[in-house]
Amino acid sequence: MRVLFVSSEIFPLIKTGGLADVSGALPTALQASGIDVKCLIPGYSTVLEKVENITYLGTLEVFKNISCDLLTGTVPNSKLEVIIVKHAGLYERDGGPYTHPQGHDWSDNPMRFGVLSKVASLLSIYQSFWDWVPDIVHCNDWQTGLAPYYMRQQGLTDAKSLLSIHNIAFQGNFEQHWVKSLELSPKDFQIDGFEFYQQVSFLKAGIFYADKLSTVSPTYALEIQTEAFGFGLQGLLQLRSSDITGILNGIDTEEWNPEADPYLPFVYSEKKLSGKAKVKTALQQQLHLTVQQDAPLLGVVSRLTHQKGLDILIGSMPELIALGCQFAILGGGEKSFEAQFNAYAEQYPNQVSVTIGYNEPLSHLIMAGVDIFMMPSRFEPCGLNQLYGLRYGTPPVVSNTGGLADSICHSNADTILNNTATGFVIENVNKMSLLVTIKQALSIWKDKKTWAKIQKNGMKKDVGWKHSADAYVALYEKLLN
Numbered sequence: 001m002r003v004l005f006v007s008s009e010i011f012p013l014i015k016t017g018g019l020a021d022v023s024g025a026l027p028t029a030l031q032a033s034g035i036d037v038k039c040l041i042p043g044y045s046t047v048l049e050k051v052e053n054i055t056y057l058g059t060l061e062v063f064k065n066i067s068c069d070l071l072t073g074t075v076p077n078s079k080l081e082v083i084i085v086k087h088a089g090l091y092e093r094d095g096g097p098y099t100h101p102q103g104h105d106w107s108d109n110p111m112r113f114g115v116l117s118k119v120a121s122l123l124s125i126y127q128s129f130w131d132w133v134p135d136i137v138h139c140n141d142w143q144t145g146l147a148p149y150y151m152r153q154q155g156l157t158d159a160k161s162l163l164s165i166h167n168i169a170f171q172g173n174f175e176q177h178w179v180k181s182l183e184l185s186p187k188d189f190q191i192d193g194f195e196f197y198q199q200v201s202f203l204k205a206g207i208f209y210a211d212k213l214s215t216v217s218p219t220y221a222l223e224i225q226t227e228a229f230g231f232g233l234q235g236l237l238q239l240r241s242s243d244i245t246g247i248l249n250g251i252d253t254e255e256w257n258p259e260a261d262p263y264l265p266f267v268y269s270e271k272k273l274s275g276k277a278k279v280k281t282a283l284q285q286q287l288h289l290t291v292q293q294d295a296p297l298l299g300v301v302s303r304l305t306h307q308k309g310l311d312i313l314i315g316s317m318p319e320l321i322a323l324g325c326q327f328a329i330l331g332g333g334e335k336s337f338e339a340q341f342n343a344y345a346e347q348y349p350n351q352v353s354v355t356i357g358y359n360e361p362l363s364h365l366i367m368a369g370v371d372i373f374m375m376p377s378r379f380e381p382c383g384l385n386q387l388y389g390l391r392y393g394t395p396p397v398v399s400n401t402g403g404l405a406d407s408i409c410h411s412n413a414d415t416i417l418n419n420t421a422t423g424f425v426i427e428n429v430n431k432m433s434l435l436v437t438i439k440q441a442l443s444i445w446k447d448k449k450t451w452a453k454i455q456k457n458g459m460k461k462d463v464g465w466k467h468s469a470d471a472y473v474a475l476y477e478k479l480l481n
C-alpha cells in the first residue's frame with residue numbers, strides 16, 4: 001500500500017507544534033508496519049538545509065503561472081523519504097512556516113498551501129510523471145485541505161483521500177478572490193463546496209471532499225461535532241459522522257526517552273527514579289530558582305494562547321506561589337500572556353522562571369525536571385506534552401477534554417489502589433477547579449510512596465506509535481475497500 005503523507009511541518013525538519021511531531025513519527029511507524037510511505041512538504045529554507053541526499057525529480061506546472069521543482073531526499077537519522085516542493089519565492093524566507101518574522105501571517109499563505117495541496121493532487125494521478133503513485137493521499141490540517149478537492153476536480157485519480165484534523169480552530173479561511181488564482185471552480189464556492197461564510201475555507205474543503213476523516217483522539221472526534229468545539233463546522237461534521245475516526249496520537253519514544261535523553265544531565269527510568277531528582281536540582285540551578293527538593297516545581301511548555309487555558313493558571317499563581325510552588329514556564333505566543341508570566345518572574349525570581357521562545361533542549365529538561373506538568377487547556381485535540389509527562393514520570397494536571405481525557409486517569413483512592421492513576425483531571429477550566437486539583441496533587445506529592453506509584457503507572461504506559469499506526473493501517477484498508 002502506497003501512502004503520500006502531506007504535511008506543512010515535519011519534525012525534525014520544521015516544527016511549530018504537535019503536527020510536526022506526528023508528521024515525523026507516524027510515517028516512520030507506518031513504514032515499520034509495511035506501508036510504502038513518502039512525505040510531501042514545502043521547501044522552506046530549513047527543510048532544504050536539513051534533508052539529506054537531495055536529488056532533483058522533475059518540474060511540475062502547478063497553476064498557470066506557477067511551476068515548482070520537486071526534489072526527493074531523506075530525513076536525517078531516518079529512512080523516511082520526503083518529496084520537497086521547491087519554489088524559492090513561496091517558501092525560502094526568514095520567519096516561520098506560517099508567519100512573518102514580526103509575527104503576522106504571510107499574506108500569500110493561500111497560495112503557499114494551495115500549491116502544496118495541488119502538488120499532492122497531481123502526484124496522485126496515475127502515471128503523472130513518475131512511477132510511484134499513491135493509493136492514499138493522507139492530508140493533515142487546513143494547509144492540505146484543498147488536496148481532496150483538487151483530486152475530485154481533476155477526476156483523474158484512483159487514489160483515496162484521508163484528512164486528519166489536528167486542530168479545528170485553524171481553518172485557513174481566505175477572501176473570495178483566491179478562487180481565481182487557486183484555480184478553484186467558482187461553482188463550488190457554495191455551501192455544498194469549499195465556501196464557508198463567504199470565504200474560501202481550506203479546512204472545510206478537506207472535510208467536504210475527503211473520502212474519510214480522522215482526528216487525533218476519540219473524544220475530540222465527538223467534541224468537534226458539537227457547537228462548543230466545532231468552530232462552526234459541527235453541522236458538516238455531523239453529516240459526515242460515520243466517516244470520522246478518532247485515533248489517539250502516540251509519541252516518538254526514542255526522541256522522548258528519560259533513559260537516554262541527550263538533553264538531560266542525568267538519566268533515569270521507571271525502575272531507578274533517583275536521577276529525576278538530580279535533574280530537578282539541575283533545572284532549578286539553570287533557571288536560578290531556589291534549589292530545594294521539597295518545593296513543588298510545576299512546568300509549562302506550550303504555545304501561550306487562550307486555547308491552552310494559561311490565563312487560568314496565571315490567575316491562580318499568586319495562591320500557588322504563596323503555597324511555596326515554583327514554576328518553570330517555556331513558551332511563546334500572545335503578548336499579554338508573555339507579559340503576565342514575565343511580571344511574576346520579575347516579582348518572584350526565586351520561584352518563577354519564564355523563558356519566552358522555542359527551545360527544544362529546555363523543553364526536555366523541564367519535562368524531566370519538574371514534579372507536575374500543567375495543561376489546563378480549554379480544548380486539546382490530542383496534546384502530546386501529557387504523553388511526554390507520562391513517559392518522564394511527571395504526572396500532568398490536565399483538563400477533561402479531547403486527548404487529555406483519553407490519556408490521563410485521575411488519581412483518587414480507587415485508581416491509586418488499582419494502579420490506573422496517572423495524573424490529575426480538572427473538572428472545569430476555571431480557577432477554583434484548577435486550584436482544587438493542584439492542591440489535591442500537592443497533597444499526594446508529599447506522600448512520596450504514593451507519588452512514585454502514580455509516576456510508575458504513567459511510565460509503564462505504552463505511549464508509542466505502534467498501536468496508533470495499526471489503527472491508521474486499518475483505516476487505510478477500510479478506505480481502499
Ligand code: ADP
Pocket residue numbers: 016017018019021301302303330331332357358359360363382383384385386
Ligand atoms: P499544539 O500542537 O497545540 O501546540 P501539542 O501538545 O500537541 O500542542 O504539541 C506541542 C509540541 O510543541 C510539543 O512537542 C511541545 O513540547 C512543543 N512545544 C511547544 N512550545 C514549545 C517551546 N516553546 N519550546 C519547545 N517546544 C515547544
